Amino acid sequence: MAQVQTAGEGGQQVEQAAREVARNPWVTRLGRLGYASRGVVYLTVGVLATLAAFGPGGEVTDSQGALATILAQPLGNVLLMLVALGLFGYALWRFMQCLADTESKGRHAKAWLMRLGYLVSGVFYGGVAFSAVRLLRGVNEGGDPLREWTAWLMEQPAGRWLVGLVGLIVVGVGLYQLHKGVSKRFCEELRQGEMSEAELRWAGRIGLWGHAAHGTVLGLIGGFLLLAALRYNPSEARGLDGALTSLLNRPFGPWLLALVALGLVAYGLYSVFEARYRRMVRGLDA
Numbered sequence: 001m002a003q004v005q006t007a008g009e010g011g012q013q014v015e016q017a018a019r020e021v022a023r024n025p026w027v028t029r030l031g032r033l034g035y036a037s038r039g040v041v042y043l044t045v046g047v048l049a050t051l052a053a054f055g056p057g058g059e060v061t062d063s064q065g066a067l068a069t070i071l072a073q074p075l076g077n078v079l080l081m082l083v084a085l086g087l088f089g090y091a092l093w094r095f096m097q098c099l100a101d102t103e104s105k106g107r108h109a110k111a112w113l114m115r116l117g118y119l120v121s122g123v124f125y126g127g128v129a130f131s132a133v134r135l136l137r138g139v140n141e142g143g144d145p146l147r148e149w150t151a152w153l154m155e156q157p158a159g160r161w162l163v164g165l166v167g168l169i170v171v172g173v174g175l176y177q178l179h180k181g182v183s184k185r186f187c188e189e190l191r192q193g194e195m196s197e198a199e200l201r202w203a204g205r206i207g208l209w210g211h212a213a214h215g216t217v218l219g220l221i222g223g224f225l226l227l228a229a230l231r232y233n234p235s236e237a238r239g240l241d242g243a244l245t246s247l248l249n250r251p252f253g254p255w256l257l258a259l260v261a262l263g264l265v266a267y268g269l270y271s272v273f274e275a276r277y278r279r280m281v282r283g284l285d286a
Contacts, residue, residue: 034090181211213263
C-alpha cells in the first residue's frame with residue numbers, strides 16, 4: 001500500500017513539474033505556432049484532395065506530400081523551416097497535454113485514454129517534423145511511413161496486439177473528434193471573451209465541419225490499423241492518403257472525397273483560430 005501511495009505521489013510531482021513547464025511563455029508560444037503549422041498541413045492536404053476529387057491539378061496525399069508541396073512554393077525553404085519548427089512545438093505541446101494534464105481531464109479511465117491519445121499524437125507529429133527537416137536536407141523519403149512503422153511494430157514481441165491497440169486508440173480519438181464537432185464542445189477550448197461575434201460564429205461553423213471530417217479520417221486510419229492487426233498484414237495499414245483514397249473508391253466517391261477534403265480545409269482554418277485563441281492551460285489565459 002505504501003509503495004502504491006509513493007508511486008501516486010511521484011506521479012503527482014511529475015505532473016506538477018510538467019505544468020510548470022507548460023506555463024512557460026515560450027512553451028505556449030511554440031504550442032500556438034504548432035497549431036498554426038498543423039493548420040497549414042491540413043489546408044494543403046485538403047485543397048489538393050478537393051482538386052483531385054473533380055479533375056486534374058490536385059492529388060490525394062498525406063502530410064509528407066503536403067510538406068513537399070510547401071517546399072516547392074516560392075520561399076519554400078523558409079516556409080518549411082517555420083512549419084517544421086511549429087510541428088516540433090506541436091509535438092512538445094501534445095506531450096505537455098499528456099504529462100501535465102493541461103486540459104484538466106482528471107484521473108479517471110476516460111481521462112487517461114485521452115492523455116494516451118495526446119501521447120500518440122505527439123509521437124506522430126514529431127515524426128512529421130523530422131520528415132520536414134529531412135526534406136530541407138534534400139532527403140526525399142519514399143514508401144509509406146505508416147506501413148513501415150506497422151511492419152516494424154509487428155516484428156516486436158506482442159507487436160500484433162500493439163498495432164491493434166494503437167488502432168483502437170486512433171478510432172477512439174476519431175469518434176471523440178466527431179462528437180466534439182457535432183456537440184461544438186471545441187468552443188469551450190477557446191478564449192471566447194477575446195473573439196468578436198463574427199469570429200465566434202465562423203469558428204463554430206468551420207470547427208464543426210473540420211472536427212467531423214478529421215474524426216472521420218482518423219476513424220478510417222484506425223480501422224485500417226485494426227484490419228492490419230487482424231490479418232497480421234502490415235500492408236493493410238493506410239495513412240491519410242490511403243483513407244482519402246478509400247473514399248474515392250466508393251459509390252459517389254468524388255463527392256464523398258470532396259466533402260471530407262473540404263472538411264480538412266475547414267479543420268486547417270480552425271487550427272489557425274486555435275493558434276490565436278486557444279486556452280493553452282485550463283485556468284490560465286496563457
